[in-house]
Amino acid sequence: MRNGRPLALAALAALTALVLAAPASADDFAGPTPGVPCDEGSLPEKVGEQGRVSAEDVESGRAAQGYTCNARELGHFGKTGGFRVESYTDAAGHICAFYDTTLLFPSSGYYDAVEGTGTYVMDMTDPANPVHVDTLRTPAMQSPHETLRLNKKRGLLAAAFSYPTFQPGVVDVYDVTADCRHPVLKSSTPLGVLGHESGFSPDGNTYYVGSLYGHTLAAVDLTNPMVPGLLWVTQDYQPHGMSVSDDGTRLYMTEKGSGPGRLTILDVTQIQNRTLQPVVPIVSRTTWPNVGTPQYAEPFTQNGHPYVMEVDEYGSGSGVGAGRILDMDAPEAPVVYPAGGDKQPVVISNMRLAVHQQQAQSDYSGDPGASVQFQGYKGHYCTLPTRVDPTVVACSYIVSGLRVFDITDPRAPQEIAYFNGKVLPDDSNPLHQGAWAMAAPAFSPRANEIWYSDGNLGFYAVGLTPNAKRLEANPIVPEVSVTGLLPLAGLFVLATVVAIRRRRELA
16 A cells, blocks of 8 residues: 555645745735846846945946946936936927036035036936926925926926925926926015925826925816916825826825824815815825835826835835835735715835845944935835836835836836936035935936936936846746635645545545
């Protein structure tokens, strides 16, 4: 008689392997996002040190060469940058970039280029030769902090006078439609209440201004940009970055909150419809493990399915800020807002680097800029090129520079390219020892071209090489929950027992 025990053990091992192969819960998505091979002309980071700029590399001069993978510098301008880059093509075909130039006005103004402080307008007709053609110097454009926003549909460039804490939220609005090289001021009014961050409705009619530490959120009517109006203001939240759904009815607001940071979604239908004294209900609130200060969130769809891309800046506990993707219609998620049928968002994947792992925090703490509380090896902004079937997302990860991820499969992002400028330490300023990429990148109207700015290194136009593409060879395990495996497990064990008995009978 043949012993059936090895067969039973093999069956149990196979079942165990199947259970362990099921995708981890959102709590466990902490490992680094896999990358793809760098092409021959790249200057890659050291193997196993994804995102790192070590003290050794700075001292040896290696960091002065920059770090690139499947990306090349097309053009460069200046030596400072702020928090956002925007791109626009006007009616005459001029291609323009707009970016704020100071991380902290006016103290960082000393390091600005000779053109002085303000929001720079760049002629990007030739990406190899960015030309500074104008400077916007109104109050909000001098110190926009994180509020600079462009609405492409209406050609409106807006900002609110802001600061890391807050400033009186004077809102400046420019029209860039006729000649983006020379924006035209339409209004400058104190309707933003307190400034820190902002968001634009896709139709360009509503500009939201939030104050993280002032606890204010205001909706400004820009239907007539020459005569703005205040539609709504509240002190019920601690708002950070925000975006608005394409139909204008949902505000996706990252929020610090009194406890853990979170993504708060508001129903702003009545603001969109210009209802007097609008009622703005909470649709849902979502947090995640090791959350820090959520920075920005934006909705998108992939094959018609709704998701949200979100990025934290600094972290708390063992966490370090980075990007993630949430499923807005996960099968297991409950409906939390019956009025709209909205489900509770569920984190399904992260966009994290090796330097974001818990062990790396102590190993790399001596790297230039790595230990700065609000910057260092942390995320800050991510940008989508489109909200419909985006293939990539571009992120500014401060000391780690510009990072590009393929999100064709939102559950399995891959890093496909990175670009970190040439680090030349300034011994007179400890904050100028490394890269300082905090600006939301912009996608050029030309294919495979991204613009971003670095607080220490200036404005860059970066081109992606043909090697910046997803590797489909990486096997993706189908999603099977452990709960869903239980009936299968019972049938599998029963079949194994029957097989063993049958063998015994035949023996």
